[in-house]
Amino acid sequence: MKARSFSSLPSDTAPIVRRLLAVFTGRPFAPGDPELADLAPSLSTKVVESALRELKSWKIALRFFTWASNQDGFVHNCYTYNAMACMLSRARQNAAMRALAAQAVDSRCKMTPGALGYFIRCLGSVGMVEEANVMFDKVKQSGLCVPNSYSYNCLLEAIAKSDAIGLAEMRLKEMRDLGWDLDKYTLTSVLQIYCNMRKFDMALKVFDEMCDRGWVDPHVCSVLLLSFSKWGDVDKAFELVESMEGRNLRLNEKTFCVLIHGFVRASRLDRALQLFDKLRKSGIPPDIALYDVLIEGLCKNKELEDAFKLYMDMNEHGIMPDVSLLSKLTSYFSEEGELTQLLKEIPKDVDTAAKNLVCNAVLSFYVNNGAVDKAYHLLRGMMGHLPLDDLNVSQLLKTGERFYPDTTSFTIVINGLLKKGETDTALSLFHEMVRIGCKQTVLLYNNLISSLCDSNRLDEANELMQEMKNSRFEPTEFTRNCIYGCLCRREDVLGALNCVKEMRLHGQEPWIKHSTQLMKQLCDSGRVLEACEFLNNMVIEGFLPDIVAYSAALNGLIKIQEVDQAVELFRGLCARGCQPDVVAYNILINGLCKAGRVSEAHDMLNEMVRNGLVPSVVTYNLLIDGWCKTNTVDQAMLCLSRMYEVETKPNVISYTSLIDGLCNARKPDDALMLWNDMLSKGCAPNRITYMALIQGLCKCGRLNEVLVYLRQMQEKDMKPDTFVYASLLRALLSDQNLSAALETLKDLVKEGKFPCSQDRNYPILKNAIIQILQFFSCCKFSDSASSFTFLIFGMRRNLHGFRGQKMPSRYKKSDSKNLYLRNLSPEEQELCTHFLSASWILSKGYYLCLGN
Known part of the structure; x- marks a missing residue:
């Protein structure tokens, strides 16, 4: 849809349109602008349609369209809807x-058959076939329009963008039943629909019918030809081309070109070259x-060899190769000898432009093959600073003339140097361009400034921009975004803001990725409030940051526990029209849950759903964890049920939080039931x-189950952390199960998990060992057994409860322990085995950690 000039508008309409455009394109846009209230009574469908045609941005157009919809006394007609549909498509x-189509139907807007067809074509152009069909039926059934053959043809054209054969055949039957003639369109x-589905037999029947009626033209043939080419049926496509020649139908240049490209993509160069010959014979110059x-x-x-022949053919027809083609040719060579062969094929009488192309192709060859230094020296030789001894281009071209580099020559080498990281050499070469009369370009300035900024050489980048x-x-x-990005990486908030202001003055926009990076860096370094202030300043300057930048600020506020300020920022961005995504909601829900405000977090979940967002499994996990940590595990279980209802599959994190919460709530049976449910749903527990x-089972005193699951864990090569052993020891000692406690201690030392004295679990393990040894020291043995106890422990000086005692002199270290075990009763032998276990633990590490 072409925009009309203001001079073509009625004299009373043009001033209103100008004023509306000024308000809606101004920065920042203010919905409460008093001028809008003055203009509202002057609205008409002609004014709205004209304004929509003038606007370039679909966002601004949609904002204007929505504003007009809400004005008292104004109702859109089919032409304003079509103007908006054109921009959106x-x-x-x-x-x-999709929303516009629904609004057009719900508003009961009357449509002409042509207007309906136009809207349907807009939907079809973006592949919205289903929506086009729904709108067509609703408009027809509600009496808003009586479709004619043009309306049906537009609908079929939309359907042709899909593979809905059944739908197309149904619409064809409708047309016949209504008495509409099926025409060429x-x-x-x-034909297009059958081709899309590769139903070539049906497509050929339609094609034959069109031939019989005399409706076949180059466009119809192109539909079939391009489909054959698309599906790789190159031979069928070529047969059709020859059949067209028999019907005296000629392909146009565009179809020739598309087919040749398609044949090459299908690796059928034989057919591509044959078609190329037909193109030339038809009088179309390639x-x-x-x-x-x-x-x-x-x-x-x-x-x-064939490529060289075609290259020579091109030269003979007066088509000079460009740098791109020569670069492609040279890119397939890896040796200078092959390059020399190519250069020898260049005619003697080439002009200066061709010579430069050849030299630039040689430069590209060196750069593409990683020989940037050779390219640099060749360029210097072309400038007259060095002898051309690397590659005698003059001799290859059979001329003794000197070659003068052009801007492209410098661009090739400078870009190669920049990629290699040799920025200073590139800068030096850049400044030499002017001295030999070569023109510098915006692209070269930009590449150099970008390289300087990437190297954090901001002052030099600013100097080069001033020179520019x-x-x-x-x-x-x-x-300016190169400069802006460097300032953001430096966390220079004031400099970045000044750069943004300069961009606004020149009608340019700062790139979101740089703003987001600045937000993240400021928040990571604890400068969260500065980050929020920068966001506000961006809005003042008329640049609304995207949700990713806002999410970084929200996350920063949550990290410093400024939850209320995060909520305020969130509400502010919503009010400014920025739509939060699932990640932004998750950040806020996480903060609220950590602050114990789980009910508010749950309200956020409901708000997400109302706004059309689908909460992720992370969203639900955050809430489940929050409910469990606030001892409201029943609410957490309701959250799990909601996940099942909305078909969001819980993951291992969901189950882990709930199992922990149920155990803390002293509901071990429910925890075990949930464990089994998790396994039945194919979710494997992790460490x-x-x-x-x-x-959790230790806390609930379910020791038998504890030992079962600990054994399962060890069988799966999962190693528990120290706190698990500490919890288990506490529970075993409380249950007076000293044998299992000793085995647990042995496992702890074997796994290298015995903590140092600074570990919070250290006191638990120390007291466990002391309690075990004190218990054994209070047992009543025979004299030999009691003495054997001292022999086993060897009077560990660090052990509380045994300090200062002496081992009887009649027992020596060399005595065999079996000698004394034979004199003990079975009960005493079992207890001594426990002593031996305790001694082994001490010798392997306990006495190193216990301390005095």
Whole structure:
């Protein structure tokens, strides 16, 4: 839809349109602008349609369209709806198109058959076939429009973008039943649908019917030809081309080009070259793009000789190769000898431009093969600073003339140097360009400034940008964003804001990725409030940061426990029209849950759903964890049930949090039931899940189950953390199960998990060992057994309860322990075995950690 000039508008309409455009395109846009209230009574469908045609941004157009919809006394007509649909379809905004179609129907807007067809075509152009069919039926059934053959043809054209054969055939039957004749445009759409589904037998029947009626033209043939090519049926496509020649139908240049490109993609260079010959015989002069694709295809097939022949053919027809083609040719060579062979094929009488192309191709060859230094020296030789001894280009071209580099020569080498990280050499070469009369370019300035900024050489980058201005080159959005990105990486908030202001003055926009990076860096370094202030300043300057930047600020506020401020920022961005995503909601829900405000977090979940967002499993996990940590495990279980209802599959984190919560709530049976439910649903517990269950069962005194799951965990090569052993020891000692306690201690030492004295679990383990040894020391043995006890422990000086005691003199270290075990009763032997176990633990590490 073309925008009309203001001069073509009625005299009373043009001023209103101008004022509306000024308000809606101004920055920042203010919905409460008093001028809008003055303009509202002057609205008409002609004014709205004209304004929509003038607007370039679909976002601004949609904002204006929505504002107009809400004005008292104004009602959109089919032409304003079509103007809006045109913008949205061109911008490929499917969600907004879907809402607009629904609004058009719900508003009961009357439509002409042509207007309905136009809206349907807009939907079809973005692949919204289902929506096009729904709208068509609703408008027809509600009496808002009586479709004619044009309306049906537009619908079939939309369906032709899909593979809905059944739907197309149903619409064809409707047309016949209503008495509409099937014309050329109807059958063309049907042909396209059959081609889309590769139903070539049906497509050929339609094609034959069109032939019988005399409706076949180059476009109809192109539909079939391009489909054959798309599906790789190159031979069928070629047969059809020859059949067209028999019908005296000629392909147009565009179809020739598309088919040749398609044949090359299908690796059918034989057919591509045959079609190329037909193109030339038809009188259509081939352009360099066709030579380019054919030569490249031949090179990929290693048919370099044929590629050279085609290259020579191109030269004979007066088509000079460009740098791109020569670069492609040279890119397939890895040796200078092959390059020399190519250069020898260049005619003697080439002009200066061709010579430069050849030299630049040689430079590209060196750069592409990693020989940037050779390219640099060759360029210096071309400038007259060095002898051309690397590659005698003059001799290859059979001329003794000197070659003068052009801007492209410098661009090739400078970009190669920059990629290699040799920024200083590139800068030096850049400044030499002017001295030999070569023109600098915006692209070169940008690449150099980008390299300087990437190296954090901001002052030099600013100097080069000033030089750029002095040379009458206007810095582009890319230029200033390089500077802006460097400032953001430096966390220079004031400098970044000044750069944003400068960009606004020049109609440029700061890139979101740099703003987001600044937000993240400021928040990571604890400067969260500065980050929030920068966001506010961005809004004041008319640049609304995206949700990713806001999410970084929200996360920073949550980390410093400023939950209320995070909520305020969240509400502010919503009020400014920025739509939060699932990640932003999750950040806020996480903060609220950590602050114990789980009910508010749950309200956030409901708000997400109302806004059309689908909560992720992370969302539910955060709430489950929050409910469990606030001892409201019943609410957490309701959250799990909600996950099942909305078909969000819980993961191992969901189950781990709930199992831990149920155990803390002294509901071990429910925890075990949930464990079995998790297994039945194919969710495998991980190490954290096992530890949560074992620790929880210890708290609940379910020692038999604890030992079962601990054994399962060890069988799966999952190693528990020290706190799990500590919980188990506490429970075993409370149950007076000293044998199991000793085995647990042995496992702890074997796994290398015995803690140092600074560990919070250390006192628990120390007291456990002391309690075990004190118990054994109080047992009544025979004299030999009692003395044997001292022999086993060897009077560990660090052990509480044994300090200062002496071992009887009649027992020596060399005595065999078996000698004394034979004199003990079975009960005493079992107890001594426990002593031996305790002694082993001490010798392996306990006495190293216990301390005095």
